[in-house]
Amino acid sequence: MALFEKLKKRGAFGQRRTVKKEIDSPHETDENSNPPSFAGTPGIAEEEKRERISQLTPREYELYLLLLEGFTLKESAKQLLVKYSTANTHMTDIYKKLGVRSRAELIINYRNINGKGTQAP
16 A cells, blocks of 8 residues: 555555655555565566467457567557557557566566567467
8 A cells, every 4th residue: 555545545644654654664554555566577487488478369469569679559559551450459458468567567477488489469
């Protein structure tokens, strides 16, 4: 849970000691919350990543490769001859299937997987 949400929940009045503790050790979590994940899928093996990539449809795989190369979504849509909204839908599905939340996470986690041993689905 984000620090701001915790502050809102607690009212932030008279909680100075607790807030300072949370700032000093931001990676400690409550019993019911998960630790923060900054890289989406940081610890998964290349084999698992290849398996996730194989779940992409052929069109999603084409868009995936363009996104890894650094093309914007608008440029990718133009290159694939589809509408922007269609490319956006494909991108959303790619993120879900690969377990990432942003293009930065996609590139960080999958930049070394784009062609090695991976075939288009």
